[in-house]
Amino acid sequence: MDHHTFVVRVARLSGTAEDRAATLTAATLETLAERLTGGEALDLAAQLPKPLWGMLDPHPGTEAAERFGAAEFVARVARRADCDENTARGAARAVFTTLREAISGGEFSDVVVQLPRDYRDMVEPALAPAATRRR
Structure with missing residues (x-):
C-alpha cells in the first residue's frame, strides 16, 4: 500500500x-511509536510507505x-492533531484498521501484543473479518 492509498483509506x-486524515495518521503513528518498543516501531516502519x-x-x-493506557493514547493523539478525543x-x-491491511498479519500481531487490554476498543475493529488485508 502506498502513502496516498494509506491516507485515503484512513480518511x-x-x-x-x-x-x-494525514494529520490524524501522523498523530496516531507518532503516539504508537511512543507506546511500542524501539525495535517494534522500526519493524513496523519497515513495512509501511x-x-x-x-x-x-x-x-x-x-x-x-x-x-500508558488507551485513554492517554487518545489524549496524546488529540493534542497532536488538535482535535477532540472522539475524533482522535x-x-x-481507522489507522489500526489501515495498518492491518497494509502490513503482514504477523507484524500486526507483534504490534497488538504490546498494547494492554484497554486498547481493545481501538484495535478490535481492525481484527474483525471485514478488515481484510489488501496487500
Missing part, C-alpha cells in the same frame, strides 16, 4: 478529508516503550 474510515517512517521513530530513540479515537481505529 474514508474516519469520515474526514484527506488532509485532515517511506513517508510514514519518520512518524515511527522510537521516542526518545531508546528500546523502552512508554507505558475514531482516527486511531
